[in-house]
Amino acid sequence: MTPAGDAKLAVQFNHCQGNLDLDVRFALEQPWTVLFGPSGSGKTTVLRSIAGFVRPATGRIVAFDKKVMLDSAAKVYVRPHLRPVRSAAQGARLFPHMTVGANVVFGSGWHSKPADTNQLVDEVLALFGLRAMADRMPRDLSGGESQKAAVARAVVSAVTGGKTILLLDEPFSGLDLRVRDELLSRLKDWLAVWKMPVLSVTHDVAEAFQLGAEVIKLADGKVVEQGPVEVVLAEERRRLLGQLREPTSQKRDVGHPI
Amino acid sequence: MDMQALWLTLRLALTTTAVLLLIALPVAWWIASGTGAARALVQAVVALPLVLPPTVLGFYLLVALGPLTAPGRLIIRLLGHPLAFSFSGLVVGSVLYSLPFAVQPLVAGFKAVDRSYLESAAGLGVRPAGVFFSIALPLAKNSLIAAAILTFTHTVGEFGVVLMLGGNIPGATRTLSIALYDQVQDFNYAAANRTALVLLVVSIAALLLIYGRSGERDSDSLGVR
Numbered sequence: 001m002t003p004a005g006d007a008k009l010a011v012q013f014n015h016c017q018g019n020l021d022l023d024v025r026f027a028l029e030q031p032w033t034v035l036f037g038p039s040g041s042g043k044t045t046v047l048r049s050i051a052g053f054v055r056p057a058t059g060r061i062v063a064f065d066k067k068v069m070l071d072s073a074a075k076v077y078v079r080p081h082l083r084p085v086r087s088a089a090q091g092a093r094l095f096p097h098m099t100v101g102a103n104v105v106f107g108s109g110w111h112s113k114p115a116d117t118n119q120l121v122d123e124v125l126a127l128f129g130l131r132a133m134a135d136r137m138p139r140d141l142s143g144g145e146s147q148k149a150a151v152a153r154a155v156v157s158a159v160t161g162g163k164t165i166l167l168l169d170e171p172f173s174g175l176d177l178r179v180r181d182e183l184l185s186r187l188k189d190w191l192a193v194w195k196m197p198v199l200s201v202t203h204d205v206a207e208a209f210q211l212g213a214e215v216i217k218l219a220d221g222k223v224v225e226q227g228p229v230e231v232v233l234a235e236e237r238r239r240l241l242g243q244l245r246e247p248t249s250q251k252r253d254v255g256h257p258i
Numbered sequence: 259m260d261m262q263a264l265w266l267t268l269r270l271a272l273t274t275t276a277v278l279l280l281i282a283l284p285v286a287w288w289i290a291s292g293t294g295a296a297r298a299l300v301q302a303v304v305a306l307p308l309v310l311p312p313t314v315l316g317f318y319l320l321v322a323l324g325p326l327t328a329p330g331r332l333i334i335r336l337l338g339h340p341l342a343f344s345f346s347g348l349v350v351g352s353v354l355y356s357l358p359f360a361v362q363p364l365v366a367g368f369k370a371v372d373r374s375y376l377e378s379a380a381g382l383g384v385r386p387a388g389v390f391f392s393i394a395l396p397l398a399k400n401s402l403i404a405a406a407i408l409t410f411t412h413t414v415g416e417f418g419v420v421l422m423l424g425g426n427i428p429g430a431t432r433t434l435s436i437a438l439y440d441q442v443q444d445f446n447y448a449a450a451n452r453t454a455l456v457l458l459v460v461s462i463a464a465l466l467l468i469y470g471r472s473g474e475r476d477s478d479s480l481g482v483r
Contacts, residue, residue: 051381080380081389087381093374097396106392107382150378157382164383 006065008197009050009165013059013070017045022056022221028165030214032188032198034207036233037218043201044090046218047167050199051087052080063165087167088154090201092146094138100149101125101134107157121156127190128152128183144175148183155187159194166191168200172207184210205236260449262429263437264456270345270433271413274352278360278409279402281353286364287390304361312355316422319351323423343425348433351419359408367401368394404468411464415457 007027015022022042035043048054050061052069055077061070063085069078086107094103104125110117125131128148138146151171158166172180188211191198202208208215208229215232217225225232285304289297307315323341324330334340341347371394379389395402417435424431426440434453441450 053377053381080377081383081385083383085381086383089374089378089381093378095375095378095393095397106379107384109383154382161383167381 007062008064009199010060010062010065011046011050013049013056013061013072015045015049015054015056015059017042017054020045020221022046022049024218024221024223026216026223026226028197028199028214031192031195032200032211032213034211034213034215034229035199035201035218036203036205036208036215038203041218042221043203043218044169047087047169047199047201050083050165051085051167052078052083064163084162084164085167086154086158086161086164088151088169088171090169090173092138092143092150094141094146094149094153096138098138099134100130100136100138100141103138103149104130104134104153104156107153107161109157109160109162117160120160124152124156127186144179147172147174151187155191158196159191164196166196166198168198170201170203173202173204177206180207181210205233205240208233209237260432260434260437260441260453263432263434263453266345266429266432267414267434270348270352271410273349274356274413275360275406275409277349278353278356279406282357282360282364282405283395283402286361287368287394289361290365290368301365305358307355308358312416312418313422315355316351316419319347319354319419319423323347323350342423343427343431345430348420348424348431351423352413352416355416355419356409356412359412360405363401363405363408364398367398367404370401371397400471403471407464407468411461414460 007029009028011027012025013022020040020042022045024042024046035046037043045054049056049059050069056070056072058072059070060068060072062068063083067084068074068076069083069085070076094100095106098106101121105117105121108117108121110120122131125134128151130145130149130152133141133145133149138149141149151168154166154168158164172183175183184207200211200213211229213229215225215227215229216223217232230237285300289301289304320342321327322330323333325334325340330340337346341350375393375397376389379393380386384392414433415435416433417439420431420433420436421439424433424436426432426436432440434457438450438453438457441447441453
């Protein structure tokens with residue numbers, strides 16, 4: 001059975017990968033949802049199952065209540081490029097033979113509207129602070145810039161792809177905190193205008209709070225809790241603040257002060 | 259210098275290269291994008307001309323395309339003449355004979371393309387054909403060029419298949435390597451020398467092109483390792 005309601009995305013599946021037994025069930029109802037969990041908890045596999053790059057043994061994944069992407073009982077498996085989903089994988093994967101601008105426009109679905117596409121791409125490049133780099137090749141970009149460009153590419157593809165869901169796997173994990181926080185809030189506001197549902201993966205407590213998003217907490221391949229970030233990650237927040245109050249001699253870079 | 263033979267050889271090599279790349283690209287892409295018994299079998303069949311004496315291949319083609327077999331009879335009825343001893347017949351033979359020289363570099367090239375680029379493109383909703391033409395093919399560009407050059411030069415130099423399947427008809431099936439053989443048979447060593455030199459130069463130029471290109475070191479930046 002799939003979680004009922006007015007879900008942007010309803011996910012239920014079982015899948016065994018290596019030592020990890022995934023058994024997840026959740027639904028996305030908020031504009032931005034964060035999949036939170038430690039390394040190895042199965043976050044990326046969940047995202048890849050939704051995108052279609054992993055085919056779970058059993059389960060059912062439905063977007064917008066009616067677009068069935070996976071239904072093992074009915075032997076339905078929709079190939080990745082046909083799913084109403086756009087994704088940016090972990091670590092930048094810019095196509096090395098295209099400029100940054102060509103990369104960002106690559107997945108655009110507005111083939112018949114070149115003027116609108118150019119305007120949108122320009123807007124997104126500005127949003128990510130990449131306007132000056134549009135004509136550069138990916139090899140001339142820093143790691144952080146590449147990562148931003150890869151997310152920008154997925155964003156353009158998502159807003160031009162009709163009714164879609166945007167999946168971001170650790171989108172800004174390599175960026176320095178100030179840049180990341182600023183970009184996250186700008187991106188969140190911008191995507192809200194487009195009414196674009198987002199599911200992003202993170203293991204960073206501060207990032208989840210920064211987004212003020214709905215959080216799905218994953219541990220050992222199971223969903224342990226889902227709800228507002230203040231509730232689900234209260235324990236993590238308390239621990240983080242405790243660390244920050246420790247004597248300065250032991251102070252480590254634990255991320256963003258909340 | 260047998261200019262007719264030179265022209266025929268170039269025409270054959272160009273036609274074979276064009277036809278073969280059209281066949282080899284999808285075959286190589288299919289082989290490179292998975293594993294399994296079917297792919298292993300196709301790879302073995304494709305590699306067969308590497309170990310088979312060209313005369314064996316030529317002989318089988320001569321029989322298969324002639325009036326002794328059903329496909330041969332069908333071709334004769336459709337064309338009005340047998341494929342053997344014609345330019346088209348030579349193209350068919352050359353395509354089969356050079357198959358591994360086109361397919362193998364392409365398989366290696368496609369396999370070297372990082373899968374995550376292809377996955378990234380699919381994750382952006384791009385159709386498989388778009389992924390192939392916009393991502394895989396440009397990233398395997400060097401292999402495509404190598405495949406084209408190898409096919410071209412291999413066809414320029416082939417002898418056994420052409421002799422078996424095409425005979426030795428001036429203007430229709432007498433290529434440079436056959437002309438060279440004729441010239442030696444006639445003890446015309448001066449002419450043979452010139453023909454041999456042309457074939458030698460073509461081969462060296464082709465290899466220089468391939469190794470010169472691989473020395474450009476642009477393969478790293480293109481994501482081909």
